[in-house]
Amino acid sequence: MPKPAKTKSPPKKARIRPGKKKPDASAGELLEYYRQMLLIRRFEEKAGQLYGMGLIGGFCHLYIGQEAVVIGMQAAAEDVDTVITSYRDHGHMLACGMDPNGVMAELTGRIGGYSRGKGGSMHMFSREKNFFGGHGIVGGQVPIGTGLAFGHKYKGDGGVNMAYFGDGAINQGQVYESFNMAELWKLPIVYVIENNRYGMGTSIERASATTDLYHRGAAHGIPGEPVDGMDVLAVKAAAEKALKYCRSGKGPYILEMKTYRYRGHSMSDPAKYRSKDEVTKVRKESDPIDNLRDLILAGKISSEEALKDIDKQVKAIVTAAAEFAQESPEPDLAELYTDILVEV
Numbered sequence: 001m002p003k004p005a006k007t008k009s010p011p012k013k014a015r016i017r018p019g020k021k022k023p024d025a026s027a028g029e030l031l032e033y034y035r036q037m038l039l040i041r042r043f044e045e046k047a048g049q050l051y052g053m054g055l056i057g058g059f060c061h062l063y064i065g066q067e068a069v070v071i072g073m074q075a076a077a078e079d080v081d082t083v084i085t086s087y088r089d090h091g092h093m094l095a096c097g098m099d100p101n102g103v104m105a106e107l108t109g110r111i112g113g114y115s116r117g118k119g120g121s122m123h124m125f126s127r128e129k130n131f132f133g134g135h136g137i138v139g140g141q142v143p144i145g146t147g148l149a150f151g152h153k154y155k156g157d158g159g160v161n162m163a164y165f166g167d168g169a170i171n172q173g174q175v176y177e178s179f180n181m182a183e184l185w186k187l188p189i190v191y192v193i194e195n196n197r198y199g200m201g202t203s204i205e206r207a208s209a210t211t212d213l214y215h216r217g218a219a220h221g222i223p224g225e226p227v228d229g230m231d232v233l234a235v236k237a238a239a240e241k242a243l244k245y246c247r248s249g250k251g252p253y254i255l256e257m258k259t260y261r262y263r264g265h266s267m268s269d270p271a272k273y274r275s276k277d278e279v280t281k282v283r284k285e286s287d288p289i290d291n292l293r294d295l296i297l298a299g300k301i302s303s304e305e306a307l308k309d310i311d312k313q314v315k316a317i318v319t320a321a322a323e324f325a326q327e328s329p330e331p332d333l334a335e336l337y338t339d340i341l342v343e344v
Contacts, residue, residue, distance in 0.1 A: 025233060027301045033075065033232050034296060035310050037067040037289050040091040042311075042318045043100060047090065047107055050322060051267045056107050059136075060121045063091035065230075065262040068288035069194055070095040072235025073162055076243055080159035082130045082152070084145040086166065087122040088194075088261075089134030096129040100321040105328045112328035116335055139165060139172030142191070146178040149189035149252070160188040160246045168199020170213050176220075179252070183220040186251035190242045191217070193254065194229065196261040201273045214256035224254030230286040260286070 025033070044062045051060045063070075066088070074095045077083075085092045093103050098114065106113025106124045114124040122136040132148060135141040145163025152159040169175060170193060182189050193213050197204055204211050214224035223245070228234040235257065242253040260282045264271035271279075283290075296302050 024237065027299075029075070030292065030296055030299075030301055031310070033071055034289070034292050034307070035314065036071045036095060037232065037292065038311060038314045039100070039317065040067045040071070040094050041289060042314050043094060043104070043321070044090060046318045046322050047104070048263070048267065050104075050108065050325075055326065056121070057109065058120050058122075059087065060107070060267045061088040061265065062261070062263045062267070063088050065282070065287070066194060066196060066257075066259045067091060068232040068235055068292075069192070069229045069257045069259055070164070072232045073190075073192060073239045075232070075236045076239035077162065078159070078243075080130075080152075080157050081243070082132055082145075082148045082159060082161045083164070084132040084141045084148060084161065085134055085164035086138070086141055086169065087134050087136050088166070089122065089124075092134070092164065093124065093126070093129075093131060096126065096131045098126050098129050098131060100317055101324040104321040104325040108325040108328075109330060110325055110328035111331045111335075112324065116339070117331040118335060118339070139169035139175050141165065142169070142172075142175050142178045145191075146182050146187060146189060149182060149187035150185065152188050153185070158247060160190060160243050162190045162192055164192045164194055166199060167193065167195040167197070167204045167208070167213060168202075170216060171208060176216075179217050179220045179222055182252040183217070183222050186249060188246040188249075189252045190239070190246055191222075191224075191252060191254045193256045194259055195256055196259050198261070198265065198274065200265045201269065201271075203273070212256075214254050217252070217254045222252050222254055224256060226256045226258060229257030229259030230282075230288045230291070232288055232292055 040063060044064045047060060048062055050056045070092050083092060083096055090103060094100060102112060102114045106115055106117060106119055107121055109117045109120060111117050114126060122134045125131060125133045142163055142165055145161045149161040152161060195213055199207055214226050217224050227238040238255055242255055245253050262279055262283060293307060
């Protein structure tokens with residue numbers, strides 16, 4: 001990615017559209033958010049292609065449309081913070097700094113993957129990047145994230161856990177058990193609800209008696225707020241507030257990200273439960289990457305050519321990841337007996 005043009009101190013701020021607040025981000029930061037979201041988008045598009053070619057087996061849940069959520073959260077995070085999420089997890093891995101080669105290799109079940117080809121789309125981890133996995137059990141990652149938050153408090157390292165889950169998991173009992181424990185012990189955790197409107201194939205209106213999900217912690221005294229999850233700067237601002245609250249020792253915080261997935265629940269889902277017009281309308285009016293691109297161009301932060309160059313570089317990274325994955329060998333059968341027990 002080309003370096004942003006040098007500016008005098010303080011860094012140049014982007015010019016925002018009427019009705020919007022001035023963004024609290026420098027020119028370089030805006031370009032980096034754009035690059036990171038574009039990397040997730042292009043990576044997921046390539047993953048979809050490889051799935052269609054039969055090179056990715058099992059389940060594969062794409063993050064296309066929701067990129068602003070994790071990039072905005074990570075923009076406010078610190079190195080000591082931890083992340084845990086569910087099965088729609090490739091974007092979170094990339095946002096945490098995990099190598100696209102290793103992520104793609106894991107998706108294709110190759111030895112060069114983060115879980116040596118044995119975890120697939122839903123189960124890969126990186127202790128180095130403080131990423132504690134995607135998890136296939138709906139809502140199962142929430143109590144684990146609460147445990148990670150307990151670890152932060154116990155060690156006194158100043159870290160906060162960010163536990164991501166969707167609107168489809170919000171009605172799980174273990175979520176509320178976690179809420180109760182987190183508030184009771186004042187654990188440093190941000191519960192990030194990625195409300196993309198549909199839990200598998202059921203709209204939130206048909207599945208939840210109350211659809212303002214940020215209120216779900218009220219019974220336990222946990223504060224929460226809704227966030228425009230299609231606006232990376234809105235997410236970053238909300239994340240800064242929530243993380244500061246948790247880091248101060250006040251306990252957990254809930255952020256409901258109002259977002260949208262463009263593809264089906266998984267690659268096997270034709271998504272016939274919603275109209276094409278609905279998807280088209282969201283993409284046209286609220287796409288997180290297009291809106292940031294417009295903001296960058298309107299503020300004269302960068303040029304069309306420079307942004308196209310970023311896209312070319314991102315596509316090259318994704319192409320290289322796909323090639324690495326296909327060239328990496330499959331795990332030996334002996335790997336069936338490794339990593340199943342840890343002696344402590």
